[in-house]
Amino acid sequence: MRKKQLFTVIKQTFKTRIKTVGYWMLVLTPILLLGAMGGIGWLVQATQSQAQPEIGIVQNQTLSQHLKGDQALDAIIKDYPTDQAAKKDLSAEKLDAVLVEKDQKFTLTKRADGQNIDDNSLTASLTQFNTAQRAQQLQVDSKTLDQLLAPPKIDTHVQSQKGVNANGDNVNGANYGVTIVLGILIFTFLSSYVGMIAQEIANEKSSRIMEILLAATSPGVQFFGKIGGIGLLALLHGALYLLCGLVGAIWLPKIPQVKTVLDTLQGVDWTFAGITVAIVLVSILLYMVLTAIVAAMVNDLSQVQQAVAPVTYLSIIGYALTFLVNGQSHNMFLNIMSYVPFFSQTLMPARLGLQYATMGDAWIALGLELVALVLLGTFGLNVYKQNVLTYREGNITKSAILSLKNLFKRH
């Protein structure tokens, strides 16, 4: 019968919330933002009046030929017999810049409202031109020059606890990149769903509906029912994003931004992805249980923010530490924290992605999370039961500390 009641509470919580505008705003806002950003980008690109800049070269055929032959330089090169003729066209807005060379020194005169010239490409091209000129003076042929200028070819193999991994930097980069993006997603998910579960419980407690519910069911049914209902909403949220990702990958693979994401994901190690997803899911449950315990202390809805603030701060710590992991393979503090439940959801995947930790370490972190979840669920239920029908006056933080003191007492 408890199972039936539990299912009823889960169903009611899920059905009630899924019909709210707030939930769909939460789901759709990031998609709409991405769409809007893409749309604006496309609009800017489609309507830009940028044409190729026109650069005038004064009395220097060699330089003119070199620049015309440089594919990287996106500009139209024009020859001028005199400096005056070039400057005249510049004033008449027929040119965007005039380039003059004297003793391998260059002077570029640009029009303030002219088309933009890519300085980096121009500098690189002129450096190349200077080098070629000097090589000619030193009677070095072009083949030898190419050999001298060819960059070294580096084939990267990473030796880690996981073994030797060819092309390791790419995989590590992809994994770490995914971790950072995941960190942002986890933080968004946690702060949204922590607030949602707190509001659910606080609403029922403050409006005294909880008394009617607890006359029919046990506190355990309410406690786990709420977590189940909100947890399902979070899963649906994740599944919808996955679906959007798949649709994007199938239908829009040629869009540059989508292509970049797909290229990055191709480097992801799927065993890494699997364990990361497991760690993240358990951590979301862990945070929900903690929030349910804290929300039961609230007397009315105005105290919700105050009550859940410490839970949000806790998630921020793990999130912020993730950015420090790169290059800190032997940092004892970060290594220890990556095993600690409530912080491991971002730290362990980050360390794993950078191959500072092994799959064994990840399994230990997942195991510790599961142990914490069982303990918090069991003892937290007692605290929830004590608080959910108790209306204390005064500071809620004091109530929280008082209740947490009783967390692991025998009941």
Add this chain to the structure above:
Amino acid sequence: MIEITELTKQFGTKTAVNHLNMTIKPGEVMGLIGQNGAGKTTTFRMILDFIEATSGTVTWDGAKIDDVKRQKLGFLPEERGLYQKASIENQILYFAELHGMKKADAKIALRDWMKRLNVVGKPEDKVQSLSKGNAQKIQLIATVIFEPEFLILDEPFSGLDPVNTELMMQEILNLKAQGAMIIFSSHDMAGVEKLSDKLTMLRHGNVVLQGEPNALREQFGRTEIYLEAPISDTELLQIPGIAQLEHAGNGRKLHLSDPAVGKDVFNLVTQTGYIPVFAQEPPTLDTIFRREVAAGEQNHA
């Protein structure tokens, strides 16, 4: 049968309920009266297992109230609570489902109850659109729709107008007739007297009176007279044994120190012949309640 044995609750050094004993049989209504803070709500919360009793037991047919029994228990809290933004139907069906009722049956029953209680509105209406009286009726429907075998009503008439109070009383009597065990608290003594088969009066957590309402009144003796007769107050007050005289409507109320004094009053007022009203009765529950409260305050001081 509900049996409450030596039920005690202490909050620190304060005793909220002290060695409470009572039984409620099927088809029986128990009225719980007492001032605010007398221990009525604490008693309900212990029965519902919302708070743990310091000592004593609550049993239903000899066993603890478990999850199976809990589904047949209806509770109307003192502070009413409904999901304001949800529809009437949505929340009533949810509460009914939690009590093990099938959704389809609850849907039919809801329409029937709304008609019986004259609720102005449709099942699809949101609770926030209802008047206070109609919301109270919906709250009662949420408590009784699954036909509970044991019903706990904490101040069921508070905030209701006389018409709706009468309507709710009738429904409580209907549930009683169906065999439900009912315990309720109220400050409306007339209502308590009308509904209760037995009543318990609490003062500072202690039972000061318990039994059938009429028997309880009779144990104080017929010390109250309501009189409508052409005689002056001065003449009446000359009779020894009249403790107090007060004007009430068209007549006067006399409080006697001894029921036997009633005969002397009757003889005096009928000397000249016919009088419209002479009624000698035991004190009303309201009077007994006020006396006990006053006595309690004296003892407390």
